[in-house]
């Protein structure tokens with residue numbers, strides 16, 4: 001029944017799209033023939049671009065009047081986290097929380113320096129290309145570079161590619177351009193993150209991607225209004241091919257089709273969704289309000305709707321999937337020091353996490369699925385108004401904009417929060433073996449991908465000895481011996497306590 005509804009809706013898009021939908025549904029992808037693999041069956045890597053602890057805190061104060069993870073400094077100069085109550089789903093007790101270091105190739109993070117010299121974290125900060133590469137490939141690179149080795153320029157295998165090698169499906173979803181640095185680093189490689197048209201082309205031609213969703217539509221401006229075509233983020237030929245159904249992708253752009261994917265009325269095996277807006281779903285629109293969520297573009301989906309649609313497409317693969325979901329414009333509000341839209345973007349991301357949690361509980365389980373909620377770096381040095389040189393908390397009351405201080409218009413090298421739940425959590429927790437004076441246990445942004453690649457490769461190897469896992473090589477030796485992911489869904493209680501100090 002669903003299938004006939006699916007085709008009816010697809011037919012409404014265009015005759016060409018219908019033909020592709022039928023072809024795609026009838027084809028057998030390499031994923032279906034691959035061997036079983038160890039480690040978490042499904043991995044959902046959610047990244048709030050620029051989302052530091054205080055981006056979450058500011059939104060929590062706006063919603064409830066209080067927040068966790070705020071800091072204060074005593075007279076001896078020791079910085080500690082203040083008590084607070086969880087607000088978001090990922091702050092609840094059934095999630096684990098540690099911290100994550102984000103620095104680029106050749107840089108470092110020194111916790112003692114970060115909490116004694118207010119300016120320390122403004123130096124040598126990572127960008128989203130280097131951080132995305134680290135999270136996607138398990139290898140540090142230089143700012144501006146996507147998925148390539150910092151010295152040799154060699155392609156670094158990413159989690160989407162390893163997902164495909166181990167029989168899984170893979171996809172990327174973003175609230176900014178589909179080929180912006182973070183989604184691109186989980187998809188392809190390029191010497192320069194700004195080569196949008198080339199990166200877009202590579203993503204459209206990538207055999208290992210099953211879902212790509214984001215902004216970057218050539219025929220709409222940032223207010224979602226039609227404009228004379230501007231091929232900044234997708235080449236004219238690529239756009240013509242993908243939107244007319246000449247490629248293997250099923251193509252959607254209407255908000256109603258994104259909603260039909262989320263509800264399950266519209267189905268696809270390989271889906272390219274280009275929201276009808278230029279650079280980002282909402283953040284760059286000109287119509288402003290005094291509080292978050294006023295005068296929204298109404299012709300685009302929210303991140304939650306896109307995420308549900310992507311999960312419905314990827315979740316059909318019995319071997320599992322990898323999905324990266326980015327709240328991409330949190331970063332842009334940080335650069336702009338725009339508190340109203342910062343909360344708005346954070347709320348959009350938070351709602352997407354809630355939808356993902358619901359999807360896992362309705363369609364999968366925490367035994368099969370690992371969910372990570374984190375950031376690639378902090379943006380805007382968002383802290384208390386009276387910070388510098390101290391590290392003071394944000395303040396405010398529910399329903400009102402919080403009192404905040406933006407102490408930079410750039411990224412910082414501060415640790416960011418790293419929340420996770422589900423399959424492989426115990427092994428992930430063991431990686432957080434470094435200790436920050438204020439945030440407690442932390443791991444580095446290359447470590448989750450290394451762990452996942454190693455454990456997925458082990459399963460691949462044992463299943464098919466004749467098919468050695470090439471992807472284990474370029475990422476170098478692991479920094480931690482690990483026992484493999486996926487044996488236990490719940491971390492030990494002491495690890496959880498340790499993480500929350």
Ligand SMILES: [Zn+2]
Pocket residue numbers: 050128331332335379411
């Ligand atoms: Zn940025």
